[in-house]
Amino acid sequence: MKLIKLLSILLILYIYGCKSPEKQSANPAESPGSEKIALLPSWNEGPAKQQIMEFVRKATTEGDSGFIPVSQRIAVFDNDGTLWAEKPVYFQLLFAIDRVKDLADEHPEWQNEQPFKAILENDMETLSQIGHKELFKIIMATHSDTTAEEFRNIVNDWMAKARHPKTDRPFTEMVYQPMLELIDYLKAHDFKTYIVSGGGIEFMRAWVEDVYGTPPSHVIGSSIKSAFAVQEGKPVIKRLPDMEFLDDKEGKPVAINRFIGKVPVFAAGNSDGDLQMLQYSAGKVPSLQLYVHHTDSIRECAYDRESKVGKLDKGLDMAREKGWVVVDMAKDWDKVFMWEE
Amino acid sequence: MKLIKLLSILLILYIYGCKSPEKQSANPAESPGSEKIALLPSWNEGPAKQQIMEFVRKATTEGDSGFIPVSQRIAVFDNDGTLWAEKPVYFQLLFAIDRVKDLADEHPEWQNEQPFKAILENDMETLSQIGHKELFKIIMATHSDTTAEEFRNIVNDWMAKARHPKTDRPFTEMVYQPMLELIDYLKAHDFKTYIVSGGGIEFMRAWVEDVYGTPPSHVIGSSIKSAFAVQEGKPVIKRLPDMEFLDDKEGKPVAINRFIGKVPVFAAGNSDGDLQMLQYSAGKVPSLQLYVHHTDSIRECAYDRESKVGKLDKGLDMAREKGWVVVDMAKDWDKVFMWEE
Numbered sequence: 001m002k003l004i005k006l007l008s009i010l011l012i013l014y015i016y017g018c019k020s021p022e023k024q025s026a027n028p029a030e031s032p033g034s035e036k037i038a039l040l041p042s043w044n045e046g047p048a049k050q051q052i053m054e055f056v057r058k059a060t061t062e063g064d065s066g067f068i069p070v071s072q073r074i075a076v077f078d079n080d081g082t083l084w085a086e087k088p089v090y091f092q093l094l095f096a097i098d099r100v101k102d103l104a105d106e107h108p109e110w111q112n113e114q115p116f117k118a119i120l121e122n123d124m125e126t127l128s129q130i131g132h133k134e135l136f137k138i139i140m141a142t143h144s145d146t147t148a149e150e151f152r153n154i155v156n157d158w159m160a161k162a163r164h165p166k167t168d169r170p171f172t173e174m175v176y177q178p179m180l181e182l183i184d185y186l187k188a189h190d191f192k193t194y195i196v197s198g199g200g201i202e203f204m205r206a207w208v209e210d211v212y213g214t215p216p217s218h219v220i221g222s223s224i225k226s227a228f229a230v231q232e233g234k235p236v237i238k239r240l241p242d243m244e245f246l247d248d249k250e251g252k253p254v255a256i257n258r259f260i261g262k263v264p265v266f267a268a269g270n271s272d273g274d275l276q277m278l279q280y281s282a283g284k285v286p287s288l289q290l291y292v293h294h295t296d297s298i299r300e301c302a303y304d305r306e307s308k309v310g311k312l313d314k315g316l317d318m319a320r321e322k323g324w325v326v327v328d329m330a331k332d333w334d335k336v337f338m339w340e341e
Numbered sequence: 342m343k344l345i346k347l348l349s350i351l352l353i354l355y356i357y358g359c360k361s362p363e364k365q366s367a368n369p370a371e372s373p374g375s376e377k378i379a380l381l382p383s384w385n386e387g388p389a390k391q392q393i394m395e396f397v398r399k400a401t402t403e404g405d406s407g408f409i410p411v412s413q414r415i416a417v418f419d420n421d422g423t424l425w426a427e428k429p430v431y432f433q434l435l436f437a438i439d440r441v442k443d444l445a446d447e448h449p450e451w452q453n454e455q456p457f458k459a460i461l462e463n464d465m466e467t468l469s470q471i472g473h474k475e476l477f478k479i480i481m482a483t484h485s486d487t488t489a490e491e492f493r494n495i496v497n498d499w500m501a502k503a504r505h506p507k508t509d510r511p512f513t514e515m516v517y518q519p520m521l522e523l524i525d526y527l528k529a530h531d532f533k534t535y536i537v538s539g540g541g542i543e544f545m546r547a548w549v550e551d552v553y554g555t556p557p558s559h560v561i562g563s564s565i566k567s568a569f570a571v572q573e574g575k576p577v578i579k580r581l582p583d584m585e586f587l588d589d590k591e592g593k594p595v596a597i598n599r600f601i602g603k604v605p606v607f608a609a610g611n612s613d614g615d616l617q618m619l620q621y622s623a624g625k626v627p628s629l630q631l632y633v634h635h636t637d638s639i640r641e642c643a644y645d646r647e648s649k650v651g652k653l654d655k656g657l658d659m660a661r662e663k664g665w666v667v668v669d670m671a672k673d674w675d676k677v678f679m680w681e682e
Contacts, residue, residue, distance in 0.1 A: 148598055205602045216602025228594040228617055235624040237598045253569040257489055257578045259600060261546045261557025276569055283576040
């Protein structure tokens, strides 16, 4: 299971997190009282913003060589590290850990069964050494055995009370303000925007409509198997403890074709896991490919080639070779999070 | 493979087709010169039309007990036998047969290999007796081994030249005019409409945008596996000779949850294969469930409980028990096909 490969190092990282996750400093260039009606207001002037705006201007100008008919204006965004933060670990893993704790009363056997015992005892030493099989156990124990509706409620309840371990903010406030603006900007120009994430499709669907204004049908992700049943006269979708699809790397173009059925003309990601999605969209001309490069150790986290979560190595080389947009988070974003002063 | 079960009898039926597929007779009640600006103009006044219009009136009236917020207005339609005809056999099977003939030159071995030999020799006797394994061979040989883009072109080329064996019309003209009007009517009232069919997802996507005004992302169907590759510098989705998902019966609600992520409030089908989809939507209150009942032996085909294609038996009982809308094609539709005079 590739999902497990992805996750296997996360618990280790949970201990160390990001190197410099200090509190954000207000950007002195911003004058709080001024009314900004500019487009993409949280983006600083520079090559990234310029490339995006020029692409959209041409895409929406009939007769221009870069014109794209409305029916072809499909934009796809990775989620973890592209639309919201992914440090110290994917937030979905924190959900799984909290859920193990919530379910512990119903599973007295977990007191003596790894990896649950380690989670319940906050035994990071043991957790950092568990293998694929144990991680798979965590995901299945926390993500299945409910109906789809119940699972959404569980996620939303968690979202309402859980807080980011470093910022103490709700996770829904850990989204990147410039990316929200970019989604709105593209929508205003008749692009259909989709989220295409390695994260769980139902985990995301629970909250994305409120946070990104993206309906569930525009969310593509990894999934476990499910089945239809009528339980006590009520029709339900049951979530089964078995992986169905991992929406990462080569999986992303496959899922885009399956769900959307058109090749995107705009693709944004932040890691090598997004490379194939960006390559796929580059098959369309005109099109725009964008990498969010985590360069900001002050306001967020600085990481790329050596990072185990959100590794950007091959993708960075490809981006430079092909002239894709590389967003330098430290330079290109006036604001990272909406709550920065 | 359930798909094979579905298809296994189709070749037999191909020989017999519908009992009474005679040319349509113009409906004497219709006066050709009169300008109709009524809603659902090809629907006769009666309980079916009344139930539909009342449901939509209430769904769109704020404060009404039947009001449905726009974000919840999801409508799903089966395709074969619901939006277009399915006799003498599913049109996709005719595509597969024609494609075997088209590919025969590249496969000289087919001259001596069943079931291809029987298709190439129009040997209906042999074809009517082939089993699941042979049918699987036909589908895989004709639906895989291309890129997604190539397959769409192949389907569109076929659609442009193929003709229905009884009416001699292009298959895109074998759609039911009243159902096109129903889709438009729902769209005009801010419903999002989806096709949820046992047919191949890529087979349908090739032409539905032109014919139903439904984008590929709103088409859900059965699928074979696929993979991403970069071939000679060009990113492609390769279609693989292996079943991925059968979108029939219990599969329909599962696929609706996977693709749309919301429970529909309007579901239309015509066979027992749609029953679970209708049951699933009935979990929402208010909602409307609709069966197209093939009662018209003159203008189309009369079939239900005994039919092997489009069998409507359990569904008809359930519809009567639950008070679902049952469209009596002979009585409720002023016109079946758009080209009727």
